[in-house]
Amino acid sequence: MSTAMPFDLDATLVTAVTAAVENAGVTLRERYTTEARGVSLTEVVGEIHANDDAVLAVLREPLLAARPRSQWAEDELEGGALPPGEWWVVDPAEGNINHVHGMPDWAVTATLVRDNQPILTVVHLPLTGDTYTATAAGGAHLNGRPLTVSAKDDLGAALIGTGQARPGESTDTFRRIGESVTAMLTAGLVVRVSVPATLQLIHVAAGRMDAFWQFSDVRSGLVAGALLVAEAGGTVTDLDGKPWTAASRDFLAAAPGLHAAALEVLSRI
Template sequence: MKAELAVATELAQQAGGLIAANLGRVGHVGHKSPVNLVTEVDTAAERLIVDGLTKAFPDAAIVAEETAADSRPAGPCWYVDPIDGTTNFVHGLPHCAVSIALVVDREPAVGVVHDPCKRETFTATRNGPARLNGEPIRVSEAASLADSLLVTGFPYDRCQRLDFYVSFFREFLARCRDVRRFGSAALDLCYVAAGRFDGFWEFGLRPWDTAAGWLVVERAGGRVTDFAGCGFDPWKPQVLATNGRVHEEALAVLAQAASA
């Protein structure tokens, strides 16, 4: 997977240059929903990545957020999010990422998450270590939620079930050191991989949000499941990622909140 990793990394960084140059300078902003934004930079960055992947790997399918949102290919597939954290990007908040993943045989094989604002590139392959700018990274050593800093996000339909989603936030906040909400699931996952956060949970995610970061966490020694504790499926909308040590405790909190 060296060639796939190299191409994905190069394309993510090229798209990142476009994003960094336009941070907070977007003209027209479209709305896929009242809180789900899209810009011409999303579209241009996606086109750059898709064109590059198609040229390098013409036999692989590509599912990209802005153009093929409901496609579910059976064979090898690239999942692309040109800007994960578009709302941050529109507001000039320097926290967003390009996410590119290759899924083969229903398992993530290559993952690249590039933060153009901090110039941080998280990478992983199925049989290799997770890295940040080429250096290996590992998850944290936190042994309990009481010692953990968590991160989460809220889905685009949050206003339809606001009390439901807030109930999960409340249950975790009562048990952990603190909770953050940064607005990029791909970076949230990578921050778990790097030991900056000890755990992450979120509803309503899509494969282009999670596939790359999922692999980075696992190759950094962490654990990623759905809320029932089951393993990787790119189309599962619920994701829990931890350092592994607090995973069972976090699953119990999710189960308790769901049954309340």
């Protein structure tokens, strides 16, 4: 993906977006319990929607105000290209399924996408207080400290991740996920299969994990991590090796020394 510096991104905007996302994180944290909520599918889905509604009530307007003339991508599970211009792609509870099951792996994310390229992102983890930020050609940071991807160049030594993007994917997608996990278990050291994507991609950006792939175009789970990894020095493409954009059908983010080897394994699936 390209990260040419947008001329009109500045520290004031990053500060405003960070404040809005961190404030929304307070709302999501207050709704959290270590007990699972919901038994039936209807109850679980209801809890998920309630989380989304509560967070968006305090997040949407500050983001739109911070970037006049920006637009809002309504459905967080949608994929594919966005119309021209600037769009907020937000996940008010990234890892919502974990949140409602009493697990700690969830976050609030907000990413400004211009012409299908992420140009600014903030990912906040309310339980730890950690905030990841990135701007196009401005670097990636954790709590203000620069991030750098892994220096590994041996796929056999790599910790690699994947996961499903949403319930109800096609049977063919589920088949590809299974076959790709088998292939990567053979080629790599350890494979993590978990959700959400963003919480694996922040580890790739920080050099804790070495690569992440996904057979999906759900943009809200990928745009934040794509920018963080790219700005931390990683390589982000689709599984044909072409630069990734929000219009891409699939996704690979990796340390540059591993990307070609990972792509070779996955392109066969």
